Amino acid sequence: MTASPRTVRVELGDRSYDILIGPGLIASAATEIAKRLKGRRMAVITDNNVAPLYLDALMDGLASVGIEAVSAILPAGEKTKSFEHLIPVCETILGARIERNDAVIALGGGVIGDLTGFAAGIVRRGSRFIQIPTSLLAQVDSSVGGKTGINSPHGKNLIGVFHQPDLVLADTDVLDTLSPREFRAGYAEVAKYGLIDKPDFFEWLEKNWQAVFAGGDARIEAVAISCQAKADVVAADERENGQRALLNLGHTFGHALEAATAYDGTRLVHGEGVSIGMVLAHQFSSRMNLASPDVAKRVESHLKTVGLPTSMDEIPGTLPPAEVLMDAIAQDKKVKGGKLTFILTRGLGEAFVADDVPASEVLSFLKEKHPA
């Protein structure tokens, strides 16, 4: 007996699509796909952590509805988001002779989703694409919105395309096998939606976070609210010219920290960088007299309670000096004519885009938080 999944629709004209959220969706994935797509050939891309847990179930399901599928298993981890792995994924898709109605399926976390979406976006100048996100971060963030890409030695996500999926299937049960650390990392993005413009949701999380971690209805609720929040922003601003930038709350600092730790997941994973980055963004906002220091303290306290890192000195190993972090920030995407764009806040759930933040202020703030 399966309850029918919750549906969030991403409104993008003739490229609109559904996000289904609920328990047991891997088992019914093939049926949901066959309901919506006419294709008879698919290529499934996954990683070596997810494959032993869920690949067979998905492949069996596809076979049972008459879809011929091939699969490729990549090494898990951020380093997989590279040309080195993109190339064989493109060749796998081409080798599967995917035609116009067929699709490429990403089964995994944000790494698999970003890489596979990019491959789907460039094979035959754009192929159909289905996201089956298996990490919390991927379910509430990376699988929704069409941003895809890989990393470059020059920085994270610097190479990619906008390529919207045709369908997203978020099975909330699969999060049970996610490591607690990865679950917490994804939770940072859930909290982010509260901090952007939903103070009530943040308050609800402060009270119900344990139930979200445990599974069941609270988890489905949190995933659905997060997906809806992201879907709303994406529908309003697909190409990130304006409001979509708010989703980068915590990310400018976070990306710099990920670069500074060479994307080494044993030291820092994306959501942890975002957690520290959100705390820094709130502290910087209070330093700039935009928000009360109490807000930063409240944010820090909740993220600490769920077990997330909230300051740079919790990152194991040695961080480069503030000047080097600053350099990484300047090479980040959100730069216009030399000036820095940051997401700052005026209070709890009152984030805004500040596009003329003086680099000197950021540097002295970083030096204060991270003395060499």
Add this chain to the structure above:
Amino acid sequence: MTASPRTVRVELGDRSYDILIGPGLIASAATEIAKRLKGRRMAVITDNNVAPLYLDALMDGLASVGIEAVSAILPAGEKTKSFEHLIPVCETILGARIERNDAVIALGGGVIGDLTGFAAGIVRRGSRFIQIPTSLLAQVDSSVGGKTGINSPHGKNLIGVFHQPDLVLADTDVLDTLSPREFRAGYAEVAKYGLIDKPDFFEWLEKNWQAVFAGGDARIEAVAISCQAKADVVAADERENGQRALLNLGHTFGHALEAATAYDGTRLVHGEGVSIGMVLAHQFSSRMNLASPDVAKRVESHLKTVGLPTSMDEIPGTLPPAEVLMDAIAQDKKVKGGKLTFILTRGLGEAFVADDVPASEVLSFLKEKHPA
């Protein structure tokens, strides 16, 4: 004293752009760019044939209007359209710290244009892009319309994106240094526009082709008419869902021949494949009782007169058997649910999209034209 260049506008809403056509445009390129783009940083990508001829003039011009530019020189030839060369081009662009108003410039033939356009399309999920096409084929075809990409072991142009340029500068003088063979190859695409739907233009070419080869006003006229023809099709159907497919006249056969010769430019260059492909498409149309055999003879005769190959047995070396050519055709982009899509014709300048051509007919036609 320079006459002002002719302008063809490609109408694509807020992504509309100008194609300037005329003599001496490399010399005034920087001025034309500075008139239209605010960027102060550019990355110029070219090849080792074009660089010694035109790179200095372009770089000097850019410096003289205050644009800081870096350049990268790639090996000339179709094999350069590969991931192997795409990767360092992306890194060059990122290393140049190109920001939102800056641009990537392709200076070269279709190979450089396709590869550089693809890199511009994926760096930071899309960067501004200027085409300075230096081959006839690039001026009348590949630089206009936004198709970019590279080849895969599975076939030509199978990996890429749609990415429109912001400006195209076609200097008709630079065609003087193009080898006669490459000029003829580009001329095949010029003739193609006549054969699609401009019988008068084809007739004009039959009379004036020597003047087009010689340079001067007839050449400018032929390039401008060709660009306008392509611009019209692109404006009507940017993503090749319908009429844009007509531009593939001669290309399904042509691509198969290019694949069969392993993209070895000493044996066959793109425009030569198109020339043979157009003759085959006309012959096949007459075999299918769609058009009179006289049309095929007239097309063959004109292409032969200008010095283009018009049959498979003119390709040096051994071609694989018809079955292998057929396989390459089936892997080409224009396949829907196993059925073959071809551009056929009902008469001179009366091409149309035929989307249910029986594979068996194509195979026996190929066997007839190319007995093993």
